[in-house]
Amino acid sequence: MNAVFLMLMGLGAMALGYFMYSKFICEKIFQVDPNFRTPAHELQDGVDYVPTNKYILWGHHFTSVAGAAPILGPAIAVIWGWVPAFLWVVFGTIFFAGVHDAGAIWASSRNKARSIGALTGDIVGNRARSIFMIVIFLVLLMVNAVFAVVIANQLINFPSATLPVWGAIVVALIIGQLIYRKVIGLLMVTILGVTALYGMIYLGPMLPFSLPTETMLGLTDRQSWIILLFVYAAIASLLPVWALLQPRDYINGIQLFIGLGLLYGAVLLASPDVVAPAFNREVPAGTPSLIPLLFVTIACGAISGFHGLVASGTTSKQLDKEPDLRFVGYFGAVGEGALALAAIIAVSAGFATLADWQAIYHNFGQGGVAAFTRGGANILEQGLGLDTVMAQTLLTVMVVLFAGTTMDTGLRLQRYIFQEWGSIYRIGWMQKTLPATLLAVGCCLLLAFGAGGDGAGGMLIWPLFGTTNQLLARLTLLVITVMLVKLGRPMWYTLAPLLFLLCMTTLGLLIQLKTFYDNGDWFLFTLDIVILAAAILVILEASSALTKQIKANKVVVPEP
Structure with missing residues (x-):
């Protein structure tokens, strides 16, 4: 199989999904209304509730939900073969992720931009809300702590990426002022921002920067990077969304789409063969079964509960017109699916021989970001003639910018969770922005430095991210489904993905439970039981909830 055919089939199917299926879902099922007054207008405050151009909002949503996960998951899951990973990413994007993301924005915007967690109490019940809030907190804790480690490791391994990664923040601050104060048009802002970012990527290899490898103030270089990242994320979460979050996400989204275009262009020109097996019948010893672990190993890129947090936590507060949610939510999911597809191609066709591929995938869990960077750099070198260092810098910056924008949004969302808890339990000081932000940062640092002491403690609970994240997606789909039933609309377009995830996630938790028991990992075993x-x-x-709502509204459930 040539990688070009894989690329064309995947991107072609996702394009059809956007132009046809998303139109049906948004117009016939969600019935978006161009005259509906969105919370961004109704509750406008210039900080969190800000009516936003749909292209800028798409940039925020896309880069916030993407992170490193749509690279990490597919780059690990190809150990079962490229066909299962490819099919799950493509069909998951079309029928699961797009509906989930657009639906979460719709449900939240129709309820004053309240988060999915808060909505659960009204729509499903207080017990479900309590479960939801705990799951949300765990997912955000995992994402923020682990992505900080991923970014720190990439900055240590690729010092040439330091300048463009941190320089992107300065560019975003300038762009935010230009857009907000309407100094120049959006097109010119975009051109200037992208030019500046790629200029820094070009200069990065010439001006590499690393922190001292010896301990500084008792901290290693990785620990220092992690602390610096959380200091930045805390400041970013306190600023108005227009000042940094929106422009950073928008310009990163454009730059990252260009990066994807370069990678896909290199695939067209190099036309590499896929060396990974279509179905790997000789998986390494200890590799878990394909079903159900594929569907929790690849979450982002197919469907991810974290998307519902972003969609209802920040995106819905910036939605200018309700029909924009199709472009922002569904097309944002398509963008992430395209990234996951690129990861599959990079780790399946970026190696010279099957033996080279097998040398990487000798154990379950191997591959990941390192395999993507290596395989993708090989394709860029063959197709576009980029030297290895420049190609690796480009891909590293892609990974880090995705992860960084997710951290920005993730910490803001975690702050919202503490504020919502303060509101629910009537704790006045917890409802304030600064204390809630400090609590969010403190929890992340406690996990990072309290388990192992090397700053990588977040990795301790990462094995449970896939199942926990998919549990969160089920809860989001549940809220959307109950809303549809209440409105007397067809529910199978959200109920079918919900039931599928219900089976796969529960089975995955049971398999993991046995693994933790066999390994004597009692901490993860206990946490798995809780989940x-x-x-x-x-x-x-x-x-x-569904039974009561159907009876209450005398809804006749249509055949699927």
Whole structure:
């Protein structure tokens, strides 16, 4: 199989999904209304609620939800073969992720931009809300702590990426002022911003920067980077969205789409063969079964509960017109699917021989970001003639900017969670922005430095991210489904993905539970039981909420 055919089939299917399926979902199922007054206008405050151009908002949503996960998951999952990963990414994007993301924005905007967690109490019940809030907190804790480690490691391994990564923040601050104060048009802002970013990528290899490898103030270079990243993320989460979050996400989104275009262009020109097996029948010893682990190993890029947090936490507060949610939400999911597809191609066709591929994938969990950077750099070198250092810098900056924008949004969302808890339990000081932000940062640092002491403690609970994240996606789909039933609209377009995830996630939790027990990992074993109990409660709450709503509204459930 040539990688060009893989690329054309994947991108072609996702394009059809956007132009046809998303149009049907948004117009016939969600019934978006161009005259609906969105919360961005109704509650406009210039800080969190800001009506935003749909292209800028798409940039925010796309880069916030993408992170490193749509690279990491597919780059690990190809150990079962490229066909299962390819099919799940393509069909997951079209029928799962796009509907989930657009639906979460719709549900939140129709309820004053409240988060999915808060909505659960009204739509499903207080018990479900309690479960949801705990799951949300765990997912955000994992994402923020682990992505800080991923970024720190990339900056250590590729010093040439330091200048463009941190320089992007300065560019975003300038762009934010230019856009907000309407100094020049959006097109000119875009051209200037992208030129500046790529100029710094070009200069990066000439001006590499690393922190001292010896301990500084008792901290290693990785620990120092992690602290610096959280200091930045805390400041970013306190600023108005127009000042840094929106322009950083927008210009990064454009730059990252250009990066994807370069990678796909290199695939066309180099026309590499896929050396990875279509179905790997000789998986390394200890590799778990394809079903259900594929569907939790690849979350972002197919469907991810974290997307619902962004969609209802920040995106819905900036939605200018309700029809924009199709472009922002569904097309944002398509962008992430395109990134996941690029990761699959890079790690499947970026190596010279099957033996080279097998040397990387000798154990389950191998591959990941390192395999993407190496394989993608080889394709860029063959197709576009970029030297190895420049190609690796380009891909490293892509990974870090994705992860960094996710951290920006993730910490802001975690602050919202503490503020919502303060509102629910009537704790006045916790409802204030600064204390809630400090609590969010403190929890992340406690996890990072409290487990192992090397700054990588977030990795301790990362094995549970896939199942926990998909549990969160189920809860989001549950809220959307109940809303549709209440409105008397067809529910199978959200209920079918919900039921599929219900089966895969619950089975995945049971398999992981046995693995943790066999390995004597009692911390993860206990945490897995807690999440499994939450999954069972979700099943009960889902059944109860849907049954009650159908009876209350005398809705006849249509055949799927």
